[in-house]
Amino acid sequence: MKDVLKEIKEHYSQEAKKDKSIADFSVGDTVKVWVTVVETGGTGKEKKDKKKDSGKETKVRQQAFQGVVIKRSGESCEGTFTVRRVSMDVGIERTFPLHGPTVKKVEIIKKGVVRRSKLYYLRGRKGKAAKIKAGTE
Amino acid sequence: MKLGIIGTKKGMTQIYKDGVKIPVTVIQVEPNFVIQVKKKEKEGYQSVQLGSLKNKWYRGTKPVLVHVMKAFGMSNEEIEKEIEKRNSDKIFTFRVLKEFLFDDTSAFKPGDELDITKFGAGDKVTISGTSKGRGFQGVMKRWGAHGGPAAHGTHFLRRPGSIGASTPSRVAKGRHMPGHMGVDKVTLRNIPVVDVLTDKNIILVKGGVPGPVNGIVYLEK
Numbered sequence: 001m002k003d004v005l006k007e008i009k010e011h012y013s014q015e016a017k018k019d020k021s022i023a024d025f026s027v028g029d030t031v032k033v034w035v036t037v038v039e040t041g042g043t044g045k046e047k048k049d050k051k052k053d054s055g056k057e058t059k060v061r062q063q064a065f066q067g068v069v070i071k072r073s074g075e076s077c078e079g080t081f082t083v084r085r086v087s088m089d090v091g092i093e094r095t096f097p098l099h100g101p102t103v104k105k106v107e108i109i110k111k112g113v114v115r116r117s118k119l120y121y122l123r124g125r126k127g128k129a130a131k132i133k134a135g136t137e
Numbered sequence: 138m139k140l141g142i143i144g145t146k147k148g149m150t151q152i153y154k155d156g157v158k159i160p161v162t163v164i165q166v167e168p169n170f171v172i173q174v175k176k177k178e179k180e181g182y183q184s185v186q187l188g189s190l191k192n193k194w195y196r197g198t199k200p201v202l203v204h205v206m207k208a209f210g211m212s213n214e215e216i217e218k219e220i221e222k223r224n225s226d227k228i229f230t231f232r233v234l235k236e237f238l239f240d241d242t243s244a245f246k247p248g249d250e251l252d253i254t255k256f257g258a259g260d261k262v263t264i265s266g267t268s269k270g271r272g273f274q275g276v277m278k279r280w281g282a283h284g285g286p287a288a289h290g291t292h293f294l295r296r297p298g299s300i301g302a303s304t305p306s307r308v309a310k311g312r313h314m315p316g317h318m319g320v321d322k323v324t325l326r327n328i329p330v331v332d333v334l335t336d337k338n339i340i341l342v343k344g345g346v347p348g349p350v351n352g353i354v355y356l357e358k
Contacts (some may be wrong), residue, residue: 004337008150008339077152101156
C-alpha cells in the first residue's frame with residue numbers, strides 16, 4: 001500500500017522549497033544560513049509602553065549564521081537542523097526548521113567527513129580538537 | 138450548509154501557512170457513493186446514506202448487499218445471477234455505511250459519487266471517530282483521580298478509595314470506578330479545515346482527530 005502520509009509530507013515540502021535555495025547538506029558540513037530578521041525599531045521595552053507602532057519603520061533583512069551542522073532531524077516538511085558556531089569563546093547553537101518561512105537560503109561553505117549522525121561531542125571541545133576532516137563534494 | 142463525508146485518518150504532520158506552522162491531521166477520502174436518499178415527504182427528514190471503502194460482496198449480509206446494489210440500479214434477479222457466479226466484480230458492499238443529515242438532497246440520487254470539492258480551506262467541520270482502546274484501566278487514568286501518596290510507607294497508591302458513605306449504604310449511580318476505557322465515539326466541533334487537495338482526495342484539518350491511524354472518521358459541515 002502507498003504511504004499516503006509520506007506523499008502528503010513530500011507535497012508540502014516541495015511547495016515550501018519553491019522560492020528557496022537550500023543546498024543538499026549533511027551533518028558535519030559547514031554551512032551559511034540566511035535567516036529573515038524583522039526589525040521593528042526601538043527596544044522591546046518601548047513597544048510595551050506604547051502599544052501602537054513606535055513610529056519607526058519595520059525593516060526586513062537577511063542575517064547570516066555560519067557554523068557546523070551538528071544534527072538533522074525529521075523528514076520532509078517536519079525536518080529541522082542545528083548549526084553550531086563558536087563566537088568569542090561562547091558556543092552558540094541554533095535550530096532551524098528546514099521548510100520554515102524564515103530560512104530562505106542555505107549554502108555549503110565546506111564539506112566535512114564525520115562518522116556520527118549527531119556531533120554532540122563537539123560541545124566539549126575547543127580549537128583544534130573541534131576540527132572536522134574536510135571532505136569532497 | 139449541511140453535508141457529510143466518510144474519511145480515513147492517515148496520521149499527523151505539520152505544514153506552514155502564511156508563515157505560521159500548523160499541526161494537521163491528514164484525512165484521506167476514498168470515493169463516497171450515495172446509497173439512499175431520505176426525503177421529507179417519505180421519511181419525515183432529509184438525509185443521505187453514504188457508503189465508502191469497497192468490500193467484496195460476501196463480506197456482509199445479503200440484505201445489505203441487495204440494499205447497496207439496488208442503489209447502483211441492479212434488480213433482484215441480476216444480483217441473484219451475480220451471486221451464482223461466486224466470483225463477480227459487478228457486486229460489492231461497503232465497509233462503512235453512514236447516514237448524514239443534508240439540508241439539500243435534491244442534487245443527489247443513489248449511485249452518485251460525492252467528491253470532496255464541497256469542502257474547502259477555512260471551513261469549520263465537525264469530526265467524529267472512535268477513540269483508541271485503552272483496555273481495563275484504573276481510576277487514575279480513566280477518571281483523573283489523584284491516587285494516594287507515593288511515599289512514607291503507604292500502600293494506598295493508585296486505589297480508588299471510598300466509594301460512598303454508610304448512609305445510604307449503597308453506591309450512587311455513576312460512581313467513577315475502574316473499567317474499560319476507550320473505543321468511545323468522540324466528536325470534535327468547529328475544527329478548521331486547513332487545506333483540501335482535490336487531486337489526491339485529501340483533507341487536512343487542524344489538530345488531532347480521535348482514533349488510530351487508518352481509523353474511520355466522519356466529517357460534517
